[in-house]
Amino acid sequence: MALVVQKYGGSSVADPDKIKRVADRIARRVRGGDQVVAVVSAMGDTTDDLIDLAAKITNRPSAREMDVLMHTGEIVSASLMTMALNEAGMEAISLTGQQAGIRTDSVYRRARIAGIDTARMERELQAGRVVIVAGFQGMTDDLDVATFGRGGSDTTAVALAAALGSNRCEIYTDVAGVFSADPRIATKARPLRDIGYDEMLEMATTGAVVMHPRAVEVGALYGVEILVASTFDESAPGTIIHGATTMEQANKVRGIAHQRQVAKVTVRAVPDRPGIASTLFEPLAEANVSVDTIVQNASVEGLTDLTFTVAKDDLDKAVEVVQATLPTLGTTELVTDSELGTVSVIGTGMASAPGYAAQMFRTLFDNGINIELISTSDIRITCLVKRDQVDDAVRALHDAFALDQA
Amino acid sequence: MALVVQKYGGSSVADPDKIKRVADRIARRVRGGDQVVAVVSAMGDTTDDLIDLAAKITNRPSAREMDVLMHTGEIVSASLMTMALNEAGMEAISLTGQQAGIRTDSVYRRARIAGIDTARMERELQAGRVVIVAGFQGMTDDLDVATFGRGGSDTTAVALAAALGSNRCEIYTDVAGVFSADPRIATKARPLRDIGYDEMLEMATTGAVVMHPRAVEVGALYGVEILVASTFDESAPGTIIHGATTMEQANKVRGIAHQRQVAKVTVRAVPDRPGIASTLFEPLAEANVSVDTIVQNASVEGLTDLTFTVAKDDLDKAVEVVQATLPTLGTTELVTDSELGTVSVIGTGMASAPGYAAQMFRTLFDNGINIELISTSDIRITCLVKRDQVDDAVRALHDAFALDQA
Numbered sequence: 001m002a003l004v005v006q007k008y009g010g011s012s013v014a015d016p017d018k019i020k021r022v023a024d025r026i027a028r029r030v031r032g033g034d035q036v037v038a039v040v041s042a043m044g045d046t047t048d049d050l051i052d053l054a055a056k057i058t059n060r061p062s063a064r065e066m067d068v069l070m071h072t073g074e075i076v077s078a079s080l081m082t083m084a085l086n087e088a089g090m091e092a093i094s095l096t097g098q099q100a101g102i103r104t105d106s107v108y109r110r111a112r113i114a115g116i117d118t119a120r121m122e123r124e125l126q127a128g129r130v131v132i133v134a135g136f137q138g139m140t141d142d143l144d145v146a147t148f149g150r151g152g153s154d155t156t157a158v159a160l161a162a163a164l165g166s167n168r169c170e171i172y173t174d175v176a177g178v179f180s181a182d183p184r185i186a187t188k189a190r191p192l193r194d195i196g197y198d199e200m201l202e203m204a205t206t207g208a209v210v211m212h213p214r215a216v217e218v219g220a221l222y223g224v225e226i227l228v229a230s231t232f233d234e235s236a237p238g239t240i241i242h243g244a245t246t247m248e249q250a251n252k253v254r255g256i257a258h259q260r261q262v263a264k265v266t267v268r269a270v271p272d273r274p275g276i277a278s279t280l281f282e283p284l285a286e287a288n289v290s291v292d293t294i295v296q297n298a299s300v301e302g303l304t305d306l307t308f309t310v311a312k313d314d315l316d317k318a319v320e321v322v323q324a325t326l327p328t329l330g331t332t333e334l335v336t337d338s339e340l341g342t343v344s345v346i347g348t349g350m351a352s353a354p355g356y357a358a359q360m361f362r363t364l365f366d367n368g369i370n371i372e373l374i375s376t377s378d379i380r381i382t383c384l385v386k387r388d389q390v391d392d393a394v395r396a397l398h399d400a401f402a403l404d405q406a
Numbered sequence: 407m408a409l410v411v412q413k414y415g416g417s418s419v420a421d422p423d424k425i426k427r428v429a430d431r432i433a434r435r436v437r438g439g440d441q442v443v444a445v446v447s448a449m450g451d452t453t454d455d456l457i458d459l460a461a462k463i464t465n466r467p468s469a470r471e472m473d474v475l476m477h478t479g480e481i482v483s484a485s486l487m488t489m490a491l492n493e494a495g496m497e498a499i500s501l502t503g504q505q506a507g508i509r510t511d512s513v514y515r516r517a518r519i520a521g522i523d524t525a526r527m528e529r530e531l532q533a534g535r536v537v538i539v540a541g542f543q544g545m546t547d548d549l550d551v552a553t554f555g556r557g558g559s560d561t562t563a564v565a566l567a568a569a570l571g572s573n574r575c576e577i578y579t580d581v582a583g584v585f586s587a588d589p590r591i592a593t594k595a596r597p598l599r600d601i602g603y604d605e606m607l608e609m610a611t612t613g614a615v616v617m618h619p620r621a622v623e624v625g626a627l628y629g630v631e632i633l634v635a636s637t638f639d640e641s642a643p644g645t646i647i648h649g650a651t652t653m654e655q656a657n658k659v660r661g662i663a664h665q666r667q668v669a670k671v672t673v674r675a676v677p678d679r680p681g682i683a684s685t686l687f688e689p690l691a692e693a694n695v696s697v698d699t700i701v702q703n704a705s706v707e708g709l710t711d712l713t714f715t716v717a718k719d720d721l722d723k724a725v726e727v728v729q730a731t732l733p734t735l736g737t738t739e740l741v742t743d744s745e746l747g748t749v750s751v752i753g754t755g756m757a758s759a760p761g762y763a764a765q766m767f768r769t770l771f772d773n774g775i776n777i778e779l780i781s782t783s784d785i786r787i788t789c790l791v792k793r794d795q796v797d798d799a800v801r802a803l804h805d806a807f808a809l810d811q812a
Binding site: 016019020050054056057060061062064065066068069075076078079080082083084086087094098099120143144 | 422425426456459460462463464466467468470471472474475478481482484485486488489490492493499500502504505526549550551
């Protein structure tokens with residue numbers, strides 16, 4: 001008898017019929033001899049609906065109250081899933097994040113797990129019950145509700161697997177696994193059999209929104225293998241995210257990721273002196289604007305250009321903050337471009353094989369795609385391009401690196 | 407500076423605009439110098455919507471999971487109300503029943519309050535915050551959610567007032583107070599200035615669904631005066647429910663209550679011997695069928711008739727249970743009537759003034775309304791009548807006892 005921790009996303013529990021189908025899937029697993037802890041997200045568009053409701057009341061809701069509001073969606077799913085399991089003849093119980101023993105810090109809307117007291121879950125499992133846990137939430141030391149941010153139910157599931165001593169977590173979703181690129185763009189994209197934690201993190205943070213990045217981090221930290229697979233297509237094997245290096249990973253480029261909503265800010269002709277970067281970026285951090293790539297050009301005649309990218313939604317706030325720093329920086333020239341996206345090539349082996357960058361740039365050039373900015377990590381090369389060329393870039397790179405071949 | 411405990415019902419918080427209007431009302435009260443704890447119900451039809459959702463999954467949901475499901479509605483209201491108060495410039499915080507320190511027994515769907523730990527509420531009040539509490543819920547000793555049943559937010563509010571040492575609780579709703587009869591039927595019905603706890607309990611349990619009966623019980627037990635008044639019509643004074651005898655109560659009939667969905671079951675020709683009542687009613691209690699009035703006719707030739715009433719919704723279950731006991735009772739004759747209602751005359755002074763019963767019966771007779779069954783308490787006379795004569799009976803009695811005159 002193995003303990004299995006699963007997670008079912010919002011599209012998998014979007015209506016009562018889907019909830020019943022998932023309950024049947026869980027029931028089969030239990031009848032096969034496993035103990036199951038299943039984490040559920042809010043049904044379909046529930047979270048968006050709750051956010052819309054709050055927006056009708058205020059455009060600056062307190063983070064604490066947003067967490068109180070939003071965590072109800074997962075509780076609704078958890079109770080309905082438990083009823084569906086009961087209806088399928090299973091003993092089951094729903095637990096809120098708090099009841100599941102998930103303790104968090106007090107950083108509302110993006111709380112981190114401080115620890116998990118598994119006593120209640122273990123008691124329920126020993127009593128022969130399926131345990132259904134409301135995802136993406138926990139409780140602070142003050143007994144307040146805190147959530148992990150959008151997609152945080154993945155993190156709940158991987159963390160519960162780690163805390164319960166299980167070395168595997170199953171994430172069920174509406175796609176067949178982690179693809180070599182977005183299959184809506186690259187029609188030849190295929191699901192990967194496996195991928196490394198670090199590669200998956202790069203995929204997740206550069207736009208392949210299959211998984212919550214922190215779930216991958218927790219998996220890497222505690223050695224929990226993560227299976228990403230389809231909820232309703234049980235024939236598809238899915239993708240294993242793990243730490244092992246496999247034969248397949250010798251194919252050094254593993255996937256193409258992209259982002260569409262990127263904006264660029266350039267501050268021109270800044271007198272070059274120590275401290276200009278902190279003058280610019282400290283106020284942005286204080287304003288909670290997340291800055292992505294930063295490039296500072298070589299100084300020409302004592303003047304330099306500073307360029308950085310932000311999510312398109314943050315551009316207005318970024319400009320407001322930067323405008324205020326221009327006098328201190330000693331310039332008046334601020335240029336923005338909000339019509340950008342990124343395309344990234346990701347693979348563990350790339351760091352030791354310099355040819356990949358050249359091949360990427362050549363492919364984009366051959367397809368008439370101009371590169372606005374480049375950034376790299378050990379296992380990733382990202383190019384900023386015009387938004388309307390993102391799709392072409394993804395397809396061209398997927399072909400160039402032959403990612404359609406297993 | 408006084409501490410005020412208020413409660414706003416589902417129709418008062420049915421949409422974001424109404425929530426904002428209530429927040430403004432609370433904000434004015436706070437600016438006037440009071441500390442406010444406000445209990446909120448779920449928005450509009452939320453509770454019904456959640457029940458419908460569960461019904462699509464199972465027709466025998468576990469009571470525990472129904473409580474988990476339904477308690478989310480009040481939490482949504484509480485967080486939105488808190489945001490609306492913030493937007494109106496007020497410091498505020500939402501608390502779930504658990505966070506408000508409300509401990510309950512484990513009788514899901516109709517839990518009773520075991521105790522209230524007011525420390526968190528007092529801390530928030532001292533910090534200058536308005537405290538918004540999600541109604542109708544608390545937490546068991548096992549940290550499970552338990553609710554007080556429909557209308558239970560009234561009980562939350564009165565219990566919080568008692569626990570916080572306030573001798574008054576304000577229940578805001580979509581009607582202007584407790585009326586002398588249902589104003590949709592008796593057009594001359596008027597809001598009472600005040601009414602006794604015991605009278606209100608009789609009104610509530612015989613169909614005037616303004617308040618949760620347990621809220622009245624808690625008010626009586628802890629001496630908390632309850633104001634029932636309109637949320638949006640601030641010019642209406644509302645009704646005070648209290649223990650004092652006032653001049654107005656010297657008018658001995660205070661109100662006319664009614665119920666529409668009543669059914670009658672008669673078991674005929676039962677051989678009269680000790681124990682027949684328990685043979686009949688113990689199985690009904692075990693099946694959770696709530697029996698209202700019971701009448702046993704005088705025995706004729708050793709045979710007696712037993713008649714009782716139940717809510718119309720419980721009739722099928724009652725008949726099933728009673729059918730099974732007929733052999734033991736020694737009869738085969740079971741007669742039912744599901745097209746009945748009740749009309750009740752209520753007032754503290756009636757017990758000592760026998761003329762009221764006669765006047766009630768005479769009034770019904772004069773209006774061609776046949777009485778099927780009579781039951782009385784110290785302060786109430788109830789007649790079972792045909793359902794299609796309930797409205798006529800209410801109007802006739804309201805006129806006969808001159809309840810349109812203050």
